[in-house]
Amino acid sequence: NSWLYDEEKGGVFLSEEQLNRTRVEARMAPKFTMTVTILLLGMAVLLALSNTGLGPVGAAAAETITAEQRLVAALKDPKVSQFVLTSDVVLTASLPPSKKDFTLVGRCRDRRQRPRLCVVDGKGKFRGFRSDGFYVGMSDIHFKNMRDTRTPGSDYSDGTGAVAFAFNGKIRATRCVFESNKAFTAGALAVRDSPLLVSDCQFRNNWAVEEAGAIRVFSNGVGTVRRSVFSGNSAGQSGGAARVFEGVLNFINCTFRGNTARKGDGGALDYESGSGGVISRSEFVGNSARNGSGGAVEVEGDSAIDDINFCSCTFRCNSAKTRGSFNVDITSDTQVTFCRNKPQGLRVVEPAKAVVNCTACAKAVYWDNKNSL
Numbered sequence: 001n002s003w004l005y006d007e008e009k010g011g012v013f014l015s016e017e018q019l020n021r022t023r024v025e026a027r028m029a030p031k032f033t034m035t036v037t038i039l040l041l042g043m044a045v046l047l048a049l050s051n052t053g054l055g056p057v058g059a060a061a062a063e064t065i066t067a068e069q070r071l072v073a074a075l076k077d078p079k080v081s082q083f084v085l086t087s088d089v090v091l092t093a094s095l096p097p098s099k100k101d102f103t104l105v106g107r108c109r110d111r112r113q114r115p116r117l118c119v120v121d122g123k124g125k126f127r128g129f130r131s132d133g134f135y136v137g138m139s140d141i142h143f144k145n146m147r148d149t150r151t152p153g154s155d156y157s158d159g160t161g162a163v164a165f166a167f168n169g170k171i172r173a174t175r176c177v178f179e180s181n182k183a184f185t186a187g188a189l190a191v192r193d194s195p196l197l198v199s200d201c202q203f204r205n206n207w208a209v210e211e212a213g214a215i216r217v218f219s220n221g222v223g224t225v226r227r228s229v230f231s232g233n234s235a236g237q238s239g240g241a242a243r244v245f246e247g248v249l250n251f252i253n254c255t256f257r258g259n260t261a262r263k264g265d266g267g268a269l270d271y272e273s274g275s276g277g278v279i280s281r282s283e284f285v286g287n288s289a290r291n292g293s294g295g296a297v298e299v300e301g302d303s304a305i306d307d308i309n310f311c312s313c314t315f316r317c318n319s320a321k322t323r324g325s326f327n328v329d330i331t332s333d334t335q336v337t338f339c340r341n342k343p344q345g346l347r348v349v350e351p352a353k354a355v356v357n358c359t360a361c362a363k364a365v366y367w368d369n370k371n372s373l
């Protein structure tokens with residue numbers, strides 16, 4: 001069976017068909033007894049109602065198991081660590097919290113049998129994975145319209161993240177599209193005390209009411225994003241595409257296009273206190289801090305451990321309200337390193353420093369999290 005292949009090694013792999021079959025089989029036995037009971041009851045009721053004018057009742061409705069039901073069953077089944085999706089899913093509820101390591105693999109095909117991403121649609125109401133202590137993996141999935149409706153006063157302090165949030169867990173996303181997802185903070189993904197690894201993904205038009213339009217890394221989260229594109233994401237406050245607070249977020253070969261911080265700082269990225277990262281071979285185009293500073297990137301750390309390095313990045317057509325900061329804004333007690341050139345539109349507020357030093361760019365990423373995933 002071509003759907004079953006050992007990507008992660010050591011997992012239990014069930015295709016949707018297989019899972020469907022086991023479920024149907026498991027239900028056969030009790031169903032038979034139930035059908036007989038229902039038939040007998042039905043006959044009794046029919047006899048009782050025979051002169052009331054009501055039609056027959058109790059006809060068994062044909063039961064169809066949706067892709068969503070199969071996915072939820074796999075998430076709940078302690079023995080299943082990987083689920084292969086072969087059709088799109090439209091959610092009618094948020095996914096249950098993870099109680100184990102779990103990987104969702106998309107294997108969808110179009111009408112002409114060409115591979116395509118499987119769509120998981122949150123209908124603007126439902127959120128995806130939530131993991132306290134477990135690994136969440138996803139590949140070849142297009143998550144759209146996922147929504148985390150939690151607001152301050154509920155438990156928003158855990159980071160939200162409409163598609164996935166991990167606390168003391170791990171998140172890995174490969175070849176995924178995150179589109180039009182929305183949360184109070186972190187429109188798509190959030191990690192706290194957890195590593196995050198994103199490769200070959202697209203983040204489009206995700207939205208956060210407050211901070212971090214697409215990705216939020218905080219409280220010892222360590223993230224690395226490779227070969228991914230962030231476009232049209234926005235935050236009500238800071239970090240149109242992503243925001244880091246007391247954590248690390250590296251970007252390698254990424255493109256940030258048209259992301260917006262509506263009221264705060266950092267049209268694309270906002271590095272807050274106690275944060276670090278290497279941003280390498282990445283391009284910032286047309287990002288905006290409409291009513292703040294740092295059209296592309298804001299670095300607002302206030303601690304000696306902050307360590308932000310820009311390696312061979314390019315900046316074009318970014319804008320900010322604060323004069324002279326249309327590309328990068330650096331404030332507070334932080335030093336930021338550029339290789340090879342400092343960009344135009346760089347504002348440095350003392351005692352912050354901006355230096356040119358290419359040594360840091362020799363090591364690929366800062367606090368590499370590859371081995372921990």
Ligand SMILES: *[C@@H]1O[C@H](CO)[C@@H](O)[C@H](O)[C@H]1NC(C)=O
Nearest residue numbers: 226227252253254280281282
């Ligand atoms: C990044 O992109 C450059 C070209 O822009 C390419 O040479 C390099 O191999 C890429 N690196 C990775 C890690 O994808």
Ligand SMILES: *[C@@H]1O[C@H](CO)[C@@H](O)[C@H](O)[C@H]1NC(C)=O
Nearest residue numbers: 236262263264290291292321
């Ligand atoms: C822009 O920011 C200033 C403070 O810097 C604030 O007074 C004003 O209300 C903001 N405008 C908008 C449209 O958010």
Ligand SMILES: *[C@@H]1O[C@H](CO)[C@@H](O)[C@H](O)[C@H]1NC(C)=O
Nearest residue numbers: 337355356357358359360361
């Ligand atoms: C450049 O950065 C490295 C650390 O990455 C440091 O050891 C070195 O002293 C720096 N060079 C200069 C001239 O500041």
